[in-house]
Amino acid sequence: MISLIFLLFMAFIWLVPLLYTFLTTFKNESDIQSNPFTILPINWVIGNYQDVLFENTSAPVAKWFMNSLIISVSQTVLVLVIVSFAGYGYSRMKFKGRDAIFIFLMATMMFPAVVNLIPLYKIIDTLGWVNSYFAAIVPGAAGVFNIFLVRQFMQGIPKDFDESARVDGASEFQIFTKLILPLIRPVLTVVALFTFTGSWNDFLWPSIVFNDIEKMPITPGLQLLQGMYALDIAHALTGALIAIVPTFILYLFTQKYFMESLSLSSGVKG
């Protein structure tokens, strides 16, 4: 089949850098310097992993890991709650200025977040959140793009469903929780996955907000680590590979949920 050939071809292209990364983490640094072309390691070493994982004084990788876990999970939960409510509000509920407000939100998000950093830092400072988890968790939930995504998916659910439920006497809240939420489970899974991954990989904001090395999440922490191994590629890539493990595991878990079909068209009966 054409699609299989196509997929295999693309897979090969995608695989090359990944394989290269994976194999390099097992190479000796000096081997890389002297034989940079070789794909397979000349001497397989696990020293890189040992160094990165257990070198704990100035690079407490385990602590960073926990920090990231707490921050990313919290943010994901927060975002899921806020986004479902807001998405429902902008797609299903009628109120004055609904679309205008939504457009305004989207428009504001289009400004590059560069110069916002200073006032945002000042706000965090005023709230007393510098160096605390709150600073890393809460501002991230202010985003609009997830609401946009959820809204788009909700648009795909026929409004008739709501109507028939209303006829049955359901309140807005019940329609929301019992009817719509289960139907958008796939997209909520996607939102959870993206939020978790985005939070996990964010390094600019956390490195500004956290002063203490101990409190940093893992991605900016690994940035520092890279600074420590100035000329060192094997260690840097080892750190990078370790960092993606949790987000990858999350992906594997969520895979089946967003593959579920939105059983809309098949369920439309009186």
Added chain:
Amino acid sequence: MKKKAVLMFTILFVFAMALSGCNSSSSSSGSSKNEILFWNPFTGPDGENMKQIVDEYNKTNPEFKVKNLSIAEGDMYTKIPTVVNSGKGIPDLTIVHAERIKQFVDNDMLTPYDDLLADYPEIKAENYVPAGWNIGDIDGSRYSVPLDVHSFVMYYNKELLEKYAPNALDDNVITFDEIREAGERSKKDGITGFGLTWTRPIFLSIYNQLGGDITSDGETPTLNTPEAKEALELIKGLVDDKIANKDGEDPGQLFQSGKAIFYPEGIWMQNGLNEAKNLNWGLTNFPQISPDNIVNWTSSHQFVMFKDENRSEEKTKGMMDFLDYVRQHSLPWAKAGQNPAALETLEDSEYKEMPQSFLVEDPELQKSLKIFDYKYNGFVVEEIDKLVGDAAFGKLDIDEGLEKAQKAIEDKIATNKK
């Protein structure tokens, strides 16, 4: 029900966060009463060495212990203005690069050391490398105390030097002519003569060797000059004649795999080079046009005190105590590959054996350490970083490039002054 579970989960988490958040924020961002909050940008391997010095100091049980906080350089300089303006959590002692100090003084952000030096007579000019000490002297007051002077010099492969330029080091200075000769011989064997590494200090050193400087009077920038053109042409010449590496090649890799003779880099890189197997390297001055006028580009880490009205006199005395301790115990810093500014370190034989100490040992060489502390240094180096690489590899016209760079610097200064 799923929603209820999610809601409960959130509430629980928020509580957990509130608890942990409260605990942690109180203990770290601000300085507690008898702790000296010390900010520095040492997030690389040298961070360990500074930590060692701080720990050793704290072990002497001083009245005020030092709390060491290493922040990534870019982030640190971004945070400083915000923190100083907010009045909360201002670091007591901070390490900044020498080139930034004039800016801070102009904006009235630093507390001078003048009154405090009386109690610490050993913190004086005679005990420090002049290039480092002079930085802190601005408008007649002392605003900083030096930690180190770190220079951009040149590493060489001992075997390759023996083979291609056996007598170059006889006078302890390698000239560009000697590099050219060696490169001509070595390129037949596929060995690169000269690695074109960090173009900024390479250019600045050559520029200064030719008599140029980035400012004429401390206010006006001077980049578009005949000396600058000559410097750029020298570098381009090395590339064109295939003495230097090709565009895109990594000089670090070349040197570490034994395929390059000369490798200009900072003294702080030496520990990284030790990772390379089979590399027998030596350290010497940055290459010179003539052995009579030696210039080694240097920068310096300096201790400054940002203004904080809540800082007590006792604590400030404690900080001076720490500075005096550092003056006498800078050896761990030398082990990071640095040159401590405190001359007392020279009394340690272990330090004298380190390759970089030659720059500080010889009072004549001390004069070769040139720190470019022009107050608009930042704008100048931003342009240099973009210009030199492109010029060296023939991607732009040198005259045009210098003109544009000069204009860019002037425009930036003008806008800032408005």
Added chain:
Amino acid sequence: MMINTGENKEVNMSSVMVGKSNKKRLNLSPYLYIGPHLILFAVFFLFPTLYGVYISFTNWDLIGDPEFVGLANYTEILLNQDSTFYEQLRIGLGNTFKFVIFTVPFCIIVPLFLAAGLNTKPKGMKFFQALFYMPSLFSVSAVMIIFAMLFSVSFGPINHYLNVDTNWLSTQPYAWVTLVIVTVWWTIGANMIIYQAALNGISKDLYEAASIDGANNVQKFFKITLPSIRAQILYTVVITTIAQFNVYGQPLMLTKGGPTSSTTVLLMYIQENAFGSGISIAGIGAAMAVILGICIMVVSAIQFFFLRQRD
């Protein structure tokens, strides 16, 4: 829907009655739904953005107090042809637009085809899926290290095994080619997942009906598949465009904005002005950011107009 008119009339009545008595309640509850987000948005996004816009009307070095200068920054970067900052805006915005035009089509088409391919549920589907998604989990600096090595002139496996000497990173047009390849490799995972979820929701009945009518695969794709996932395509096009307008890490770390500023994007100049090594020129940086924001808004508005759900 099988409702007979009799029922319909009843429904209408009751909803009207319900509407009347619950009028006050109905007014409040939407705000409870969108409220929490709006509060967070106002505090953590709207206010800082407005402040950022305010900065663009000032002269500020981040240290002292901002000094109001009206439209001076804007006239400088938009009208003063002599000024370095005008140059920066021209070059930076030009390169940013180029980047968007080069990458967005690939970032939509490639994942769409991949998702379509995966939708045929071939053998090893899960493996393919994970493979295409995995790069998006890496941080930007990790990706840059990997590709700097791969594309290295003398030490990279690519040049070595293809037996060429190309300088991928510091000559054109290879610098752009490299940036596009890296960006696509790195970012399409997210769009692919969205398309997969969307494609999964299209009813098989539609395809069967079309087969019966004699449609071939290509026709099915354009007449059934694409229209059915129009909402998601709109989303991905808008979001991807916004994301690529904000490109910063790839040209900074991979091609270092070269050669001769040909890959220096506007965000790099903004950063240089606001957070550079020298004294901060935050006002100009902010003004450039506002201009960039306006460009993004205009482009997005055009996309919305052409792709919107016509219901």
